[in-house]
Amino acid sequence: MKHFTAHVTVTLRRAILDVQGKTVEHALHSLHMPGLQHVRIGKHVEMSVQAADADHARELVERACQQLLANPVMEDVAITITEGFEGDHV
Amino acid sequence: MKVGVVTFPGSNCDADARYAAQLAGGTVVSLWHKDTSIPADLDLVILPGGFSYGDYLRTGAIARFSPIMAEVVNFAAAGGLVIGICNGFQILCEAGLLPGALTRNHNLQFICKDVLLRTENTSTPFTSSIQPGTTLRIPIAHGEGCYVASPEVIQELEDSNRVVFRYVGDNPNGSMNAIAGIVNASGNVLGMMPHPERAAESILGSSDGMSIFSSIALHLGDTLCSA
Structure with a gap:
């Protein structure tokens, strides 16, 4: 078994208006940064994964996303898997 | 009617739901989220409002894995009546008993606040005593009540008359098609964001919510009489 770190980004699907993102975008524009657009706000989930290899690690995390971490009705996920631990966890 | 009201960690409308069910003549039993069985003679299960599991991850996302929920799924599959109110609606969507999802208010x-609801379908067990087109004044209390679903699901809900309640006038949370409550395909599972149990007596400002509880009592009475 190897150790991996998974980073999961959960965002609202494009078809669903991201009101938080819209509000932050308006605030950025009022700070005179009109070049910043299409702001989308999501959730970041980080976890360590024990698996035989990176493919199995991804498979496990994909299952976690399907069953719990995201709601496919309204959310999309992006997963990155890296080998080893990242940083110390308390 | 015999009514079971589930309490999850973070439920806060369970006592009100029990009270309203009793007002409608129901015998009420309390169910706990860790229960692995529900009484065989129950007619109705209520998933009450609140903030189960602190709304962590997503509203209702953790509660759907409570041991009691497997029993609620079986109960619904066997034709038992289930109402999810507010957080209960969110849990029903997460559990897959109802389509769609509830996200942040627009x-x-x-x-x-109180909202006006039009009863779009009066042939469900939950609305059978309500006159078609009746407007009910019932409060909402939520941060995540914006109903969303794919265009296909919305179309199916509309075509099959499964939108039971719709916000009239102001759409408070941005729900698609101003949807406030829906039933499943079999018509025995209702999810609604407004709180009928908070409009159970005129001293609370409105007794319109009672029409839902009394509809159920009537529906069950009819069933008993015709049996």
Whole structure:
């Protein structure tokens, strides 16, 4: 078994208006940064994964996303898997 | 009617739901989220409002894995009546008993106020005693009540008359098609964001919510009489 770190980004699907993102975008524009657009706000989930290899690690995390971490009705996920631990966890 | 009201960690409308069910003549039993069985003679299970599991991850996302939920799924599959109110609606969607999902209100605010609802379908067990087109005044209290679903699901809900309640006038949370409550395909599972149990007596400002509880009692009475 190897150790991996998974980073999961959960965002609202494009078809669903991201009101938080819209509000932050308006605030950025009022700070005179009109070049910043299409702001989308999501959730970041980080976890360590024990698996035989990176493919199995991804498979496990994909299952976690399907069953719990995201709601496919309204959310999309992006997963990155890296080998080893990242940083110390308390 | 015999009614079971589930309490999850973070439920806060369970006592009100029990009270309203009793007012409608129901015998009420309390169910706990860790229960692995529900009484065989129950007619109705209520998933009450609140903030189960602190709304962690997503509203209702953790509660759907409570041991009691497997029993609620079986109960619904066997034709038992289930109502999810507010957080209960969110749990029913997460559990897959109802389609779609509930996300942040369009104005990003927690909204607590009376709203007007049009009863779009009066042939469900939950609305059978309500006159078609009746407008009910029932409070909402939620931060995540914006109903969303794919265009296909919305179309199916509309075509099959499964939108039971719709916000009239102001759409408070931005729900698609101003949807406030829906039933499943079999018509025995209702999810609604407004709180009928908070409109159970005129001293509370409105007794319109009682029409839902009394509809159920009537429906069950009819069933008993015709059996």
